[in-house]
Amino acid sequence: MAPAITLAAEAPKLSAANTGFMLICSALVMLMTPGLAFFYGGMVRVKSTLNMLMMSFISLGIVTILWVLYGFSMAFGTDSGSIIGWNSDWVGLGNIGLTELWPGYTIPVFVFLVFQLMFAIITPALISGALADRVKFSAWALFIALWATVVYFPVAHWVWGAGGWAFELGVIDFAGGTAVHINAGAAALGVILVIGKRVGFKKDPMRPHSLPLVMLGAGLLWFGWFGFNAGSWLGNDDGVGALMFVNTQVATAAAMLAWLIYEKIRHGAFTTLGAASGAVAGLVAITPAGGAVTPLGAIAVGAIAGVLCAMAVGLKYKFGYDDSLDVVGVHLVGGVAGSLLIGLFASGKGQSTVEGLFYGGGLTQFWKQCAGVFAVLAYSLVVSAVLAFILDKTMGMRVPEDDEIAGIDQAEHAETAYDFSGAGGGAARTAAAAAAVGGAESKKVDA
Template identity: 75%
Template sequence: MPEGFSGADTAFMLVCAALVMLMTPGLAFFYGGMVRVKSVLNMLMMSFVSLGIVSVLWVLYGFGIAFGEDRGGVVGFSGKYLGLSGIGLNELWDGYGIPVTVFAAFQLMFAVLTPALISGALADRVKFSAWTLFVALWVTVVYFPVAHWVWGAGGWLFEMGVIDFAGGTAVHINAGAAALGAVLVLGRRIGFKKDPMRPHNLPLVMLGAGLLWFGWFGFNAGSWLGVDGVTAMAFVNTHVATAAALLGWLAYERIRHGSFTTLGAASGAVSGLVAITPACGAVSPLGAIAIGVVAGVACAAAVGLKYKLGYDDSLDVIGVHLVGGLIGSVLVGLLATGGVQSDVKGLLYGGGAGQLGKQVVGALAVLAYSFAASWILAKAVDLVMGFRVSEEDEITGVDRTAHAETAYDYSGTGGGRTATAPAGHTAGTISGATARDTKVDA
């Protein structure tokens, strides 16, 4: 083994990569439970196909764009990273005790998850073939370059000193802004603001949220790329911020709408996970709790904006990921203690306003680029092949029209390919801050 190699760090990072991979199926269940019966399989597939498309593109050229030799602070390029063919078997990632291939595998799982996050905003109405094209274009034009800006040596936000421990800008603001751009192209679902589009399976939502919470320990703690006190602090901060956000969302729900809902608990947890992602290596546990509470309340309030502003974000990707990512990224500039991942201090710890300004610039730059590029890409896909299914297919349900299957067999015959639910079938209700949504369709 080469000098500097760490078996402990390498094993830890492989486990973390596997945990992050699990987040994409977890997200599929989280989103799948929130849609109507007629869209469950499509929602699952929109996440799972990201595993296929992005994994291949990452090996072919994505890793090189994100982490290759810097080109003007905007993209990277290294010939040896094309196809990962020029990387030595025992070549270490610069400055760390792990092989380059382990780092590439870990970062691959981030790249897979990010476009899958966008899918929740587009539920019920997207052509599956168009979605696959959009994913391929989006990671190439948006995610890979933005990852270089934020984490790549020479990336302009990295060199500016923007702190993003595990993806508040590159993952969550990026995906949330992309979701906004795409939904403005797609338009509203049939029945938006008229039909109560309720989640069809809340236990599935809770299962998905639990898998996300579990996988997020790899997402955040693993981003230190080794095992020491910073890793432990990132782990603790991730957990307590999530717990605080769950409580904050439920408190808002109770005060605003009179109920503690399971969907609110699951959504609150995810909002905390989102918000602590950029900050988990910079703040204390008390700071993490503060970030969690702010995110839980703010995201709970933000999900209702779609009804006031008229955009149809089906599963509140904008309200949770864009808003939560902004909160976490900006609060680093206030709450960084200077005693965890670096000596950079936030405004409330005597560090002045400099870091706060950097955090705002980084967040707004990613937001603006992702929104504009995603709108253009969605518009291009729509012009080339049509991004949205026909009205008839949307009413029938994309599971049957795109996948020739249904999620549940109500016929009693044991087959699931063309079975339909009994007329009037419903599955649970939801109240509160998430009025999210919709009647359960047969």
């Protein structure tokens, strides 16, 4: 009998389909940052609208440049001590071949890096919602640059980089429960503990000025999140990306309904703000878990997160920290819930064979999830607070109190979101026209 011949595994080849799919997903994730800007912008008072929009938009500029210069290398370069990556050939992105494939996949390195860039952009933008109304724009811009460098890039390596300690431990984070949402939520808490409360917190009404903008922003986030989540499998040759797409929709719907039911029982009304916030809570929670759970599991993850986040947003009044737009209540709590629930609901039929407690797998994965969750939470909380403290003691993080009261838009941007000087309609416009006509007739008589 002739000896058996062992054939080497065929190397991956560039897939036009997966490449096109990932470019579309990258564009969808980019859209999430303007969507976030509208979501946050509608939730603040009129006098802070532009500043809130700009706090998201500036991240598109700053993080993009840092990613090209060194961010991609730090996050996904060759591992060093399971803490950080580095690849000098990736500095400036000038030494990457156009058709060079991301190792083990069928898409170019350029496609992978631009997809991950969009994650790096939106993560610091998420923090901004906690700081509404009171932070100098220049200080915020510098904070983004420092925070991305010393917090986001290293944490992304821990969770997703080959050799990162959380990656090697087996912590499951499909699309960013730890690296994005817990990271941003913990950072938000760290910063607001340093800079303090808004003028008038718990005394003055601080209601959203435009709920239609909030709903528009939530809709754009929901739409873009399909790229955020389904794209994180870097292709769909085995159906896992499609599972994530379905679970994203399912969990978001469940969380929105759960938040509204809780709200009706607790406060007596189904609000548009509750619907938008519930949807975002579901999106956050399914982000780490969606590749590991079944659609029924996604309903459970979404519903649990919807109720927990709805309960959590009121904690700021109990404990006295001023999280302006509930970044802690939604992103930190939602991210923790979604990440830990993997340890209970992982089915072993999705992205891996890992099974959670309810599928006979015991608590092994749950403890791994705890390690990833609380390590990222603690690191981001402490380092973010230190960065905010240094900036506050050097250049000052907050605008003067008079500027905060008068409106941060005019003080920081020399603009206002809405120009009412020429506005008028209905009875007001008719009365003005009548007065003008009356004045003209009076002049004719006098003449």
